[in-house]
Amino acid sequence: MFYEIRFHICTLFSACARVANGHAKEIGRKLLDQMPKHSHNNNVLLTSALNMLMKFGDVENAENIFQMMKKKDVIAYGAMMKGKLVINIYQISNKLYLGYVENNMYEKTLDLFEQLPFPLHNVGYTIIFNACAQLLNDRAKQIGRKLLQQMPKTFYNNNIILTSAIDMLMKFGDVKNAENLF
Structure with missing residues (x-):
């Protein structure tokens, strides 16, 4: 059951990120605020949210989510640096768009690269x-x-x-x- 909910939340984050207009931003942020607390340990959900916020240009909140992640993986780092990575988790591919590079924050991209533990x-x-x-x-x-x-x-x-x-x-x-x- 949680897998299905997680899938739907990721899909909604992705849709909001793609549309990225005022209404989509409102829905995406509301969904993020209402996300169950136990979801805050799920890298797939957090990375989808991070990607959405970067698409919105909301770098500060994306950074907060990134810092909140206990076990950062290559996907999370990639979403922060650029996005546009393709992941396959439980047979679901989800493109992650944007990040520091597409928000013209190249120095932060290099800062994050230098912290990359893998x-x-x-x-x-x-x-x-x-x-x-x-x-x-x-x-x-x-x-x-x-x-x-x-x-x-x-x-x-x-x-x-x-x-x-x-x-x-x-x-x-x-x-x-x-x-x-x-």
Whole structure:
């Protein structure tokens, strides 16, 4: 029974995030406020809520939910950094959209990346390369180049990751290394 309720709540959060107008924001926030207390330990629900709030541009409340999560997983970190991750939990795929990057908070994306207690997955590389490409400061250049050097060789076959890395290097003015990746 709880599984069905959780599924419906996640679906409603997702619908509110996609519509993101005044009425959807009102419904989403009300649903979040009325969510049963025992649900506050469920990463799937909290990540869906976090994603919705980021879509609304409500970064402060999304950060509060993120801090409240006892066991942060790669999905929660991804939702905060960018979103646009696809997860499959109990055979349910749920796209998580937005986050710091899409709210133009690139420094916070890098801050969160530096706190990440586990290795990045393929989408994570794209997120961080994009944040570095947008910032273009010394810190972003250092992180972006280091991440590219440490990236597993298997990811060099992923055109999306490579395109993000090439875009980053070109914005850094590093045409030679961008051409080498191409």
